[in-house]
Amino acid sequence: MQIERAAEAFAAHLERVRRLSPATVRAYRSDLADLADAVGDLELAGIDIEHLRDWLWRATKRGDARSTLARRTSSARSFFAWAHDEGLVPADPSLRLVTPKRGRTLPQVATADAMRDALDALTAAAAEGDPIALRDHAALELLYGAGIRVSELCGLDIGDVDLDRGTARVLGKGSKERVVPFGAPASRALGAYLTRARPALRERAKRGAAGGDPEPSDRALLLGARGGRLGPRAVYDLVARTIGPAVGSSSVGPHALRHSAATHLLDGGADLRAVQEMLGHASLGTTQIYTHVSSERLRQSYRLAHPRA
Structure with missing residues (x-):
């Protein structure tokens, strides 16, 4: 064969x-x-x-x-x-194949101050009332506030979010479901989007559907400009445009917000296993990469500030 x-x-x-x-x-x-x-x-x-x-x-x-x-x-x-x-080969030739060791690369992380400035700018843009600006603000507040993946963000339905409790039910890798918390800024941004932007996006999409566009989504939490579920590509473009300068890279993607959220949680004293549960990591070793990020930031501060560095 x-x-x-x-x-x-x-x-x-x-x-x-x-x-x-x-x-x-x-x-x-x-x-x-x-x-x-x-x-x-x-x-x-x-x-x-x-x-x-x-x-x-x-x-x-x-x-x-x-x-x-x-x-x-x-x-x-x-x-x-x-x-x-399956009996397709008489013996497994890969048994003596050695897995190359992965090089350790630290993820791109924005400082807490840079993230605050970027999100404050989005808040100001959303205050103008444009539906797309309101949606973008809600999307990035949720990405950073809950530390979720872009696929998890785009897969959210309206019923998955509880604004009163500040939680979202997401479907992660391997179809594993978990409930993640988010803070008051994300809750306010989502509330403004749901009341002031999503109905406008649906209405705009209905008018477009008459001209041949797809029907707007009834279930999706975040809608694209044509009324369908917001796609990962649009989120990538949004992050590169708004968060890229904070990280110092125009090629930054949504995962940078997840990296930043995890690092800032650990910087603030959060328990490693709690961060693992929030991120949905199967292995604690995956989460431990963020302790290296925090340690590196501490070393940089030490070298800059300590007289005996």
Whole structure:
């Protein structure tokens, strides 16, 4: 069997049996397509450890990041373990494949003062009453206030948010549901959006639907300019435009607000496990990266301020 056919069967297994997210399945497909390109017409059963090592070596030579190499190694090991269980290969060639160590990179984080200034500017823009400005303000206050992912933000329905209690019910990775808190600024921004902006966006969308646009969404919390559910691409553009200067990068994405929220919580003395639960991390080790960010900021302050530094 050719690797392409086996990879399609494996992707179906990931979707139907393991119920992995579409994004995760796409990553597996991409990695296995790259492997198929590297081995050419070689049959699946003919692939051995040297072929896999040569594949990773080629990726290293073309400059792939360590994180990409580690993911591709993991993809190959999962794929060949499945293929062996299915009887498609006589032995698993990936058992001796070593996972490259990931390089530790600290996430982009804005200072608390920079975040306050950026959000204050959004508050002032929203005070003018423009529906898009009100929506943008609510979206970014919720991203930062609750530390949620952009997919979780865009997937929120109206019934998922409780303004009185200051909580949102989000669907995270692996379809795991959790309830996250948000503060008074996010609650005020959401309240203003729901009363003053969302009805206007729906009405604007209804007029557009008469001209062939899609019908506006009844359930989605955050609406796009055409009335459908707000998409991740629009949030990326919004963050780059409004938060990018605070982080010092025009390529910054929504995850920077999540990084900033976690770091500021730890800076303020929050418990690490509480932050882990809020962020929805399966492993405490994932959350611990933010302790390194806090420590690095402390070292920078020390070097600047201590007379014996």
